[in-house]
Amino acid sequence: MLEIFKIGFLNVTIIDVIDIGLISILVFWIYRALRGTVAVQILFGLMVLIALQFITEAISLKAMNWILRTLTDIWLLAFIILFQPELRRVLTVLTRSKIFRMFVKSKIVQTIDIVVDTAIYFSEKHIGALIVFTRSQNVEITVDTGIPLQAMVSQELLISIFNTKSPLHDGAVVIENQIIIAARCVLPLSTVTKYGNKNLGTRHRAGLGLSEQLDVVVLIVSEETGAISIADGGILELDIKKENLHKVLNSKLSEVSKQQLS
Template sequence: MRGTIAAQIFVGLLLIILFSFISQAINLKVMGWFLKTLTDIWVIAFIILFQPELRRLLVIIGRNPFIQKFIKVGIIEAYEEIGSAAAELARKRHGALIVIARAAGIRSFVETGVQLQALVSKALLVSIFNPKSPLHDGAVIIKDRMIEAARCTLPFSHVTRIGEITLGMRHRAGIGISEQTDALVIIVSEERGTISIAENGVIKYGLSAKELVDELKTRLAVPQKSWKNIWRNLKVNE
């Protein structure tokens, strides 16, 4: 049904644009102005109605290996701090949900929390997820070595069980945001004191501190290629 509505809106938009060109060609100024205004409204309505589909399209584009060659992931230098913080939180049995944003923007989720704009550090992350902290509920979102916000609300995954494991709210939220964006998510269980990592809707359980750091190195590392090397690779693939 939604696809049918989208097609109808798109066809309507094309017709309005066509009539707008025709009215300009025959110098119907009032009609041209009216159709141009209607076109602007139509485009805005299309974006509002199909925001989830457009977001998924941007995520797919952002995950493309060719696109990622041009994206600098500034969080690489902060993985040691994040890994150490996760290990400390797991040892203390303090639950945590850390979202590392990459290519796909997650501004709408950042806006649900408390804005921080602070440099990533082990001390700050451990402090945020202290149960006595007013910011410990929800997720921390990190972008380019900066903690953008804390206490953020994330979408839940429809998955409630994986094998014999029943997922709690924190794990479902971590998987949920990884399903909708290309973010990398670190989840610390307060019940079991374990560290997990989620990406593309897939979760990996029971990581040690060293294994987490290795995962961050592997998953967040983006080869630094010069424009000359990228052009050479493109020529080879032609």
């Protein structure tokens, strides 16, 4: 490999620089997710052990290197066991980063296809529905009002949820990427009761109300008329034509893929 410079007995190549850069980015993401927790101090100790391990390997201190490797393995195992909630936060930061979104965008397109087909079905059958797509803000408060599901989005599941005989049909479904994270969620009602010349029902006020408070996209299907509407940023788009629904939803969910918790 092309050598850039030397530090004492170490030859530094382009690959080494790239490697260090990637590790630095990873450590930064982990630190940002764990900042303000006890786990940061434990993580710092682990980083010191790993650094000493590399140094002892480079200068051929075999016994010391073996001891450090053993300590590192034990430390890492203890870290994983003791700080599972913090590690989940790390994974959340990583999977919702802009770089990760580049790889999961196709999955968002699959979600759009499923939701559009299902919304059209609901419209034709006059089945009321309220579907929330998360964006850049945490929606835990909303999710906590419902029933957690953590299930893959599918037309069959959405139809089952919003079936009037289902105990989950009242309230909203919350979708994050390809996952329905909760159903039967209670949304805050907007104080707006009339939009243009249209009187708003509970579903429309709920969808509009949540979009006024959080950065979400809410799809609403009217049980009475079968009309499909979308609330976004406190603005309600009423009676979206079925042939335009995919285009409208795609543009808004493309924004989700770029903004969501980046």
